Amino acid sequence: NIFTQQPSYFGDLDETLPTVLQVFNSILHKCGLQCEGASAEPQKLEEKVSVTPGTMALQELRDIVLYLCDTCTTLWAFLDVFPLACQTFQKHEFCSRLASFYELAIPELESAIKKRHYEDNRALADLWRRISHSRKKMIEVFHILINQMCLQPILE
DSSP, X not given: OHHHXXXXXXXXXXXXXXXXXXXXXXXXXXXXXXXXXXXXXXXXXXXXXXXXXXXXXXXXXXXXXHHHHHHHHHHHXXXXXXXXXXXXXXXXXXXXXXXXXXXHHHHHHHHHHHHOOOSOHHHHHHXXXXXXXXXXXXXXXXXXXXXXXXXXXXXX
């Protein structure tokens, strides 16, 4: 494991996690959703987002779903092979931030996918498969974090 060989990588991970959290904030922003306390930056008064997942262009919705799917799969793969990173994730309140994101974004994205009338049913099936995969990986990430930070210490 590279973290064992180079312990300073834990510091790099600690510095990188705010960027990972910003990915979720960015998706919320693009969907016209706001997660309270999720951003260190105040929202500009003149900034009013009128785009929602239900009203955005199909390609934009597809891009967001692909970005989310890639992010969730990568996070899951990283924590699955290196569960010691969970301590660093906990320092950044990752569980609560992920849960807030899930509650805000997933129902909106699922609803937008269900309500669209596609000429090509394959596009609908692909989007649905990817949002379902993203949802599953978010739950698995949460499970890894809870298992490593809460359950394992009790069992040991």
